[in-house]
Amino acid sequence: MSHENCSHCLPTPLSRMEFLRLTGLSLGSLALGTMLPEVFGATGPVAAPGQPALNLLPRQPPLPARAKHVIHIFAGGAPSHLDTFDAKPAMGALGGKTANGLSGVIWPSPFKFEACGRGGVQISEIFPHLQTVADEMCVVRSMHAEIPAHGPAAKLLHTGSAILTKPCLGSWVLYGLGTESADLPGFISLGGPPEARQAAFLPGIYQGAQTNFNANAPVKKVLPNLTSEFSSAGEQRAQLDLVHALDEQHQKEVQSDSQLEARIGSFELAFRMQTAATDAFDITKETAATRSAYGPGDVAARLLCARRLVERGVRFVQVDAGGWDHHTNLVTSIRRTAAAVDQPAAALIADLKTRGLLDETLIIWGGEFGRTVNTAGGITANSGRDHWSNAFCCWLAGGGVRGGQMHGETDDLGREVVKDGVHIHDLHATILRLLGFDHTKLTYRYNGRDFRLTDNYGQIVSSIIA
Amino acid sequence: MKQLIPLLICVPLGLCAATPDPAGTDFFEKNIRPLLTQKCYECHSGSPATSKGGLLLDTNAGVLAGGDDGPVIVPGKPDASMVIRALGYQDESLQMPPKSAGGRLTDAQISLVRQWIAMGAPDPRDGAAHRLSGLTAEARAHWSFQPVVKPPLPEVRDRSWCLTPVDFFVLAKLESNGLRPSPPADPEVLLRRMYYDMLGLPPTLEEINAFAHDYDLALRTENYAIAEGKVPYGEGRKGFYPARRVVLEKWIDQLLASPHYGERWGRHWLDTARYADTTGTNNQNGRNRFEGPRYEYAWTYRDYVVDALNQDKPYNQFVVEQLAADQLPNLKPQDGRLAALGFLTVGKHFDNPNDLIDERIDTTAKAFLGLTVSCARCHDHKFDPIPTADYYSWHGIFNSVEEPIVRPELKLDAPAAAQADYRKRLADLEVANRKVYYDEAATLYTQMLAEPRLVEHGYIVAFGGQSTEAFAARKKYGLEVEKNNANAMIANANNHPVFGPYNVLARLFHDQPNDFARLAPAALKAALARPRVRTNPIIARELAALAPATLDEVGVAYAQLFARGQKDFAAYLAARRDSRPLAVAPARPPDDATQELFNALWPIPDGREIATAEQQMAYFTKVQMPNNVANLFVFDKINELRLTHPGAPGCAMVVTDLPTPKNSPVFIRGDPAKRGPVEPRHFLTLLSSGPPAPFTDGSGRSDLARLIASPDNPLTARVEVNRVWQGHFGEGFVRTPDDLGNMSEPPSNQELLDFLSVWFVENGWSLKKLHKLILLSNAYQQSSNPALNPLVAEGAAMTTDPRVLDPDNRMLWRAPVRRLDFESIRDSLILLTGKMDSTIGGKPVNITDEPYSYRRSIYGYIDRAQLSDLLTQFDFPPPDNANSRRISTIVPQQALFFLNGALTVDVARHLVARPEVGPYLSDNDRLAAIYRILFQRKPTAAETKLALDFLGQAALLVPKPDPAAARPTPRRAAGPGAADGTMMMSMVANGRAGGVRNTGAAVPRTPLTPWELLTQALLFSNEFVYVN
Structure with a gap:
């Protein structure tokens, strides 16, 4: 049933309540399209003409979309592009040498790179599993930004602004597209800094729901107030039935307001969320085969959970997979950090593909900047790399991304972008385009100005798009 | 159409560039526009009068028309294009961009330009488009920038409806649009509305009964008079004194005298003043490395605001104190007014001092003037007549202040x-x-x-x-x-x-x-x-x-x-x-x-x-x-x-002027490295008659404050009156209370806004008087039920149905239905636990987590870096900017708070345990007692039946009390206070950014009785959280 018709299918809110009781249907058994307007307000106000309505109804983006869901894997700490996806074979000869303007010595990556898949995507040996799904991946080797400091750079990556408090990518996406999940929040954060889920000046409905999710956390505590420590489901059901009946009486007197109806719906949704969310976050319900495909650890649990959420219509899942700040002991540490995400990320891609969800699910992996080609002192077992924001990398997969390719190039030392640079604003513009938006037109009026994710910047990188 | 315009312009010139195809557009956007923006626009954009060499490169037409020396490009012929010679630095006399502006482009960049010209110089830019600028006569003519003139009372057909001047304006608007006002609300509804509006708390049933009796009587008296053809305040025998006024005045005066008034309206102001208890970063971004992200004394500003409102401090004085209390002529030692300066200092901190200055400019302008002055940081304001120079005149003011490390201690009433x-x-x-x-x-x-x-x-x-x-x-x-x-x-x-x-x-x-x-x-x-x-x-x-x-x-x-x-x-x-x-x-x-x-x-x-x-x-x-x-x-x-610590004094978060205040240069494009002319510290040109006079008194803050708080300022009173109106009718005349500039909608009733603004100033900028004037109006007392509007009741046709003509109720043909904001919801719950701590003011408490604080929500600790999810879910605005208007959203997490949070359980248990709900009563009487407390009314027969049925059902569901199964609660909160018996709270995790943890016990995790379940369920109802 299409939601455009929902306001006509039943004459008044009141009779809808009666209808539900008469037919013995629970609200949950109604089709999504008829349910959501009731829950979220069919006639949400708009901030300014031409902007999306302030509700969570699923809606078509203005342009043809390739992706419907996003899983953003934030590799916080800034992964070394030189040891992950930006192979620099020519650098080998310069190992241990000094260079003008560089302190310490040049340190070629100690890892072997493999040209993987039909596209020959260069992937470091620290990602043996990702090497097998290279044909799904578009590796961007020409990312660049201005700020080599974690805090502001991460903020820039998540919100498009390093300084001001702006809405994050996920909030913009939810604002633009609404959600398809009737009983889960549309934007869920599985760890990460606050700016990775903040709605800032967008209405609170677009904020990423904070969770306490990890491999062994109790499912009932994943969301605050998710379950009651005082009353049973049966008691709550009886409570809600009573309240709905009382609210009907109240409605008769007040005679108004879609908000009142929406609030009734929100209690039903909350009631169902208790079971829906505990189910969605319960990865022990996966088969042993699936669980072992993702492997052990928290990142694996998060990515598996992300798949379960996307499957249930959640629009945007933010996943924390950090620990990349390898100033020292890079060789041993980066192997460990990479291993935590390698198998589960590859499994996620394969899993989504098997389930037919990869085409509509955009996966993004990347950190806030890259790392230096030089290492302080000489090359030792303890060597590490420092912060570097002029060049770094990320990868995208699924959701309309042209896989099996590498985009952009850096110079022979991996220091500067020399071809097809992609600023974070450009990445944002491209992500929004994949979701069906012109990034210059997805705006929100606040304090007298139309704001957008990309501010005054951003170019769509069309070659990333299939 | 967009592509046609340049075509039409350039065809007669015979210089037509290729109509851009997607590839050409792409090339331009990717390679040429960034170059133009970064390297050329600084001199070659804007108006012909100010651009260098008469050359404008910000439109396609400009590029094709060329400058004083003739055409700069010949599409398709790079070698014939002057621009290539200029870029190549081939002539000594023609080198672009000049060395002073970054010097020669790279070869790669020049070759891109060459390639672009060879392609035919595809350029998708709309040749007719002008750069947006607010520096126009049209923008200056905007209504809110014009002096406020008190309009005469308009003519209305139904004078008997008009109890106050407000009503004349509301009714005139309604009548001229073919609408009619709604009858007065039931007194029960009206008093509840007044209580929530003024105090953020519900009335008791006793209060309602007393009010309803008097109000009904007064209404009947008035109706007799009206039936006799008299009008309120009419001349001689034609007039009558509205009896409702006598009743209402008494109640309004009581409400205004309650200290809870300051808490309620103080919270509104704190939204405007972007109040929070932290700097907004977890780094060491205090003023020195040992000052963490927690403000120790932000609460003294909050208390100042509450107190100022309770005292009915004249609004103009309120403005002056918040900007320049340190420069008041008659300051006493420990003068509480110094805390007002928290307005400037409780905002978000930044590493870059210019961002901090910007934050202060932004908040000052939005809060007091409803202007977005900080838009002019990098360019002239695009919509309002605020040049960049004005921005930097304020930059100088705020750059000439500092926050002293030693702050003035305030008086403390502690044992x-x-x-x-x-x-x-x-x-x-x-x-x-x-x-x-x-x-x-x-x-x-x-x-x-x-x-x-x-x-x-x-x-x-x-x-x-x-x-x-x-x-x-x-x-x-x-x-x-x-x-x-x-x-x-x-x-x-x-x-x-x-x-x-x-x-x-x-x-x-x-x-x-x-x-x-x-x-x-x-x-x-x-x-x-x-x-x-x-x-x-x-x-x-x-x-x-x-x-x-x-x-x-x-x-x-x-x-x-x-x-x-x-x-x-x-x-x-x-x-x-x-x-x-x-x-x-x-x-x-x-x-x-x-x-x-x-x-x-x-x-x-x-x-x-x-x-x-x-x-x-x-x-x-x-x-x-x-x-x-x-x-x-x-x-x-x-x-x-x-x-x-309860014995810790508060300090005022003051600023002081630097010994030698300094003017700031204009930062070209907001870049501190690119200095333009130095701009004296002065007021906004827009609000000055003639060129604004430079400020000479210290930083200029007191001059700034004086000019903002001047009765001649067309914005100050209007902005505040608009906010007060919003507090009573859900929306202001202008629905963007912090921006009354050109980007805002026209006011829904400018005559009324102007009338009230003049009235406000004439009445000593008294907010309490303004509230009273509004509350006494018939417009405010209307019912919110659309069905009761005479037009609806009479079965109006679609063309005259107010629900169709004015669906947003902008003309106020009825009262709005409003959901309570977070504070009012929580405060109502706290009140109903019977444990509300009515202390006014003091150090912040935790209002979101167990163990609960029983203080009002305004005293909650607000961490702007990690705003509590509960607050966000209930639409608490981000405290990084002035946000005087809250949006009202509905999300399931709000329902989860009611369903599963411990606070509603606490309320239910307490209510059921109250003596007047005692178990010795019959079920009907018990229910009636609960309804009295929760909804200040009797339950209807239908409601009684539903409730009693529920009790029967619940009795079967609720498990028999099993002492062994009861969870081992209550938990005691750890922390110094709990241990040594003082009422001292502690900080969570004792981290630099940790929040406040209250002392006290958690709500026991034991099952609810049927009566408790019933009471809790009533808290879920819409009636509980909506005001009619």
Whole structure:
């Protein structure tokens, strides 16, 4: 049933309540399209003409979309592009040498790179599993930004602004597209800094729901107030039935307001969320085969959970997979950090593909900047790399991304972008385009100005798009 | 169409560029537009009058038309295009971009331009488009910038409806649009509305009954009069005095006299003032490295606001105090008004001082003037007549203030014992900090003397010198002295009592290295014998016999002397710590010479200089303590103590003017590296008659405040009146209360807004009077039920149905239905637990987590860096900007808070346990008692039946009490307060950014009884959270 018709299918809110009781249907058994307007307000106000309505109804983006869901894997700490996806074979000869303007010595990556898949995507040996799904991946080797400091750079990556408090990518996406999940929040954060889920000046409905999710956390505590420590489901059901009946009486007197109806719906949704969310976050319900495909650890649990959420219509899942700040002991540490995400990320891609969800699910992996080609002192077992924001990398997969390719190039030392640079604003513009938006037109009026994710910047990188 | 315009323009010129195809557009967007923006627009955009060489490159038409020297490009022919010559720096006289603006482009960039011209110079830009600018006559003519003129009362058809001037304007609007007002709401509904509007809390049933009786009677009296053809306040026998007014005045006066009024409306103002208790970052972004992200005293500003509203401080005074309380003429010691300056200081912190200044400009302009002045930081405002120069005139003002480390302490009404306990705890912590410092100093001194290079010449002196080495050494040992002192030391290098002789020889070595051995002994003797230069006696003694052949020997002599002194260092340190003269041995007299020696090498501060936490912060910041030492200080504990101890006083978060205020240059495009002309500090041009006069009094804050608070300012009163209206009708006349500029919608009733604005000023800027005027109006008293509107009730056709004509109720044909905001919901729940703590003011508490605080929500601790999810879910606005309007959203997380959170359980348990709900009553009477408390009315028969049915059902569901199954609660909160019985809270995790944790018990995790389940369910109902 299409939601455009929902306001006509039943004459008044009141009779809808009666209808539900008469037919013995629970609200949950109604089709999504008829349910959501009731829950979220069919006639949400708009901030300014031409902007999306302030509700969570699923809606078509203005342009043809390739992706419907996003899983953003934030590799916080800034992964070394030189040891992950930006192979620099020519650098080998310069190992241990000094260079003008560089302190310490040049340190070629100690890892072997493999040209993987039909596209020959260069992937470091620290990602043996990702090497097998290279044909799904578009590796961007020409990312660049201005700020080599974690805090502001991460903020820039998540919100498009390093300084001001702006809405994050996920909030913009939810604002633009609404959600398809009737009983889960549309934007869920599985760890990460606050700016990775903040709605800032967008209405609170677009904020990423904070969770306490990890491999062994109790499912009932994943969301605050998710379950009651005082009353049973049966008691709550009886409570809600009573309240709905009382609210009907109240409605008769007040005679108004879609908000009142929406609030009734929100209690039903909350009631169902208790079971829906505990189910969605319960990865022990996966088969042993699936669980072992993702492997052990928290990142694996998060990515598996992300798949379960996307499957249930959640629009945007933010996943924390950090620990990349390898100033020292890079060789041993980066192997460990990479291993935590390698198998589960590859499994996620394969899993989504098997389930037919990869085409509509955009996966993004990347950190806030890259790392230096030089290492302080000489090359030792303890060597590490420092912060570097002029060049770094990320990868995208699924959701309309042209896989099996590498985009952009850096110079022979991996220091500067020399071809097809992609600023974070450009990445944002491209992500929004994949979701069906012109990034210059997805705006929100606040304090007298139309704001957008990309501010005054951003170019769509069309070659990333299939 | 967009592509047609350039075509039409350029065809007659015969210079037509290729109609851009997607590839051409793409090439332009990707390669050419960024170049133009970055390298050319600075001079070649905007209006022809200001662009250089008459060349405008910001439109396609401009590019094709060329400048004073003719066309700059010939599409398709790069070599014939002047621009290529200019870019290539081929002519001495034509080089673009000029060296002053970044110089020649790279070859790669030039070749892109070449390629673009060769492609036919595809350019998708709309040739007709002009740059947006608010510096236009049209923008200046915007209604809100015009003087406020009090409009006459409009003519209305139904004068009998008009109880106050407000009603004339509302009714005139309705009548002219074919609408009619709604009848008065039921008194029960009206009183509840008034209570929530004014206090944010519900009335009791007793209050409702009393009010309803009087109000109904008054209404009947009025209706008789109206039936006799009289009108309110009509002339002579035609008029009557509205009886409702007598009733309402009494109740409104009571509400306005309640201290809860200040809490309710104070919270509204705090939304505007972007109030929070943290700096907004978890880094060390305080004003110094030891001041964490928690504001210790933001709450004093909050309390000032509550108090100012309760006192009905005239709004113009309220404005002035928040901007310049420190400059009030009659300030008393500990003057509470100083706390008003928190308006400027409780905002978000930034690393970049210009961002902090911007934050203050932005909030000041939005809060008081409803203007988005900070849009003009990088360019002239695009919509309002605010040039960039005006922005930088304010930049100068806010750049000429500082926040002193020592803040004025305010009066504290706390028991003497609590205050004494606080002083003692604070003193202990300060002592602990001093101990850290002196202990570390001893360790570091020993380390320093063990430095292998200490004996090398120059190194010792390095401690007093300006070399790189000197800085490094001082940093390492935390010896960084104040710059001025260092400079003085350098200036007096040769006369320094300790290092003077060395410096004399060092100079000799520098000037005559080859003759040093020959000249040095005599020079040293002469240096020691200088009549007007005092030399430290120990140095004099040590060097007297020295006949150095090299400068090294002098250095070694100094080093040995210092090394020998090591044994006395402990005594020196103790003397400094205890603020007494150094006596190396107990029986000996003070040893000034030794003390001077140590002071020169390592100036250990006197204990009195680092006695207070503020002095310590200042000193330890100045001397750049090494991290491992800095981490030992207990500033976090001091911060926690101040935020949580009941005996801790508040301080005003003031700003003070710099001794020499300075004007700021315009930053071109907001870039501090690109300085434009210096702009004097002055008021906005838009709001000045003629060129604004420069501010001369200090930073200019008091002048700024005076001009904002002037009755002649067309914005100030309008902006505040609009907000007050919003507080009573859900929306203001303009629905963007912090922006009444050109980007805002036209006001829904400008005559009324203007009338009220003038009235407000005429009535001494009294907010309480303004509230009263509004509440007395018939417009305010209307029913919210659309079905009761006469047009709806009479079955109006679609064309006259107000629900169709004015679906948003902008003309106020009925009262709005509003959901309570977060604070009112939580405060109502807290009130209903029967445990509400009605204390006004004080340090922040945790309002979101167990153990619950039973204080009102305005006293909640707000961490802007990690705004509580509960607050966000209930639409609490981000406290980073002025946000005077809350949106009202509905999300399931709100429902989860009601369904599963412990607070509603707490309420239900308490209500059921209240004596008037006692179990000795019949079920019907018990239910009635609960309804009285929750909804201030009787349950209907239908409601009673539903409830009783529920009880029957619940009795079957609720498990029999099983003592073994009961969870082992209540939990006790940990923390110092809980342990020692004082009412002191603690900070969660004791981290730098940790929030506040309350003392008290958690709600016991035991099952609810049927009556408790019923009561809790009633809290879920819409009736509970909506105001009609």
